[in-house]
Amino acid sequence: MVEMMAMRDAYGQALADLGAQDERVVAVDADLASSGKMDLFAAAYPERFFQMGIAEQNMTGVAAGLAAMGFIPFTNSFACFATLRTADQIRVSIAQPKLPVVIGGAYSGLLGGKTGKTHQAIEDIAVMRAFPNMTVVAPGDGVEVRKAVFAVADYGGPVYLRLTRDPSPVVFDESYDFKIGRAVLVREGSDVTVITTGIMVGRAVEAADALAAEGVSVHLLHAATVKPLDVAAVVAAAERTGLVVTAEEHNIIGGLGGAVAEMLGEQLPTPMKRVGVADVYSESAPDVDLLQKYGLTAGHIAQAACSLLERRAAHPQS
């Protein structure tokens, strides 16, 4: 039985623990602290918690001001509002002056608890990645979230921390050495490379297991940090198998798939498939139905890998 943990629970606990060890850490919320589990920090350190109400632009500006005074602010809202409603505030008040604000994006991707397209975030990585000075981190499980929280607090620059809501498989163990900007090898394989970010890593492990049963060896690389991308690791993985599938709970435009394709296109052109939302808006429905309809299951990852392998078999390189 796969162990499950909700990223938001791990995030809330990690933030509170971080607050205990570092008095510079402050939290700024836009009326969603109980959803994103920032409420643990709020209860423990009320003097360092600022409830700004449903006003994300002001929340973001206040965080910038606190950062300018030497604090390390974490903001909290749903990923869509935290990054898109506030895009200009992030651009001018955080990214341009390089202030160390951690922009927390809860409920990223499609799974927001039956809230539908208005509350889903499939453009956030693309937009955040386009800001100079911005680092984009999308942890893949509760263990990685915890390590990422401590790492981003020490980073000294603007970070977008992309989080999810519901319990998901635990992939990493406590000994895992997380570093911003470093992709990690989850499975070593030889036939096809799968690169994941965020919650897709658990589904990719499931896909790798299924493919292994069919005799397909998957090389699975997890890039929690989409920006800066671990170029060396991605190039090495692409070189090893010659085929690359990217997987993310995000639009196929502008996210991990875009980042990998841009870089490989210049450095090592490699046949690719991008697993993600196919540039459409989703809807409100049960989680399993959304993942199935919008192409985000382990099966979709396996299918993408197989289609690349079939293409290579049909058109072997000279």
Add this chain to the structure above:
Amino acid sequence: MANAERDKPLAEIANDLRRLVIATLCHTQAGHPGGSLSAAEILTALFFSVMRIDPQRPEWEERDRFILSKGHAAPVYYAALTRRGFFPEELLQTYDELDSLLQAHPDMRCPGVDMSSGSLGQGLSVGLGMALGARLNGFDSRVFVLLGDGELQEGQVWEAAMAAPKFDAANLVAIVDDNRVQLMGDTANVMPVEPLAAKWRAFNWQVLEVDGHDVNALVGACAAARETSRPTVILAHTVKGKGVSFMENTHTWHCAPVSEDLKKKALAELCTREAR
């Protein structure tokens, strides 16, 4: 230089800042004269009387902070910073040029600039964050944010206006350079912001109204801002383009280059003004 400058009557300093603004904008052949000239007394009051700052230690943690939320008035900000001794006057000649510390809109790379700005509507939120941070640090620093009247059309200003009283941010002072003109014309026609005093009062701020070209009145209002537990807004009634007759009360000089001829005419007017 800086100390001699400080002994001058404040009104003379304001006029001097105007001359620097005109010279700078003529040199660069770009920029925003109207909203720089209207703010000359406000910058003078803050930088030469009110604010606890030390040009020798621009990063001093316990200093007061200033945010030029109406970032397009950068020329008068730079004029005040150089006259106060934050950087040499020659630097003004690099305004708007490649690799300059003096960006068209203020950037924190410039000594004395506490916050980058330029996209309207953001400064009051940042100022509130600074005010809360100062309190958390146990500093009695105050934070001054200069807004334009047209800028008040941005919704984020009112998000911040709603939030500051909740936190009893008495160390936060907003100043509105109420020159009543914006890029496309009179603020009252483009998008009315009045009644301003009533709006800020309704948001639970202490509201003070002054003649924004009376430096002593501005200094007095900043002192009065200390006498309350609420944040204070100073509505500084000003004239766009103040001090240069052909630039006054018109949107045509909101953003326009100053020619060599008009620079001479403007500087002559400003000298006469001083002699009076």
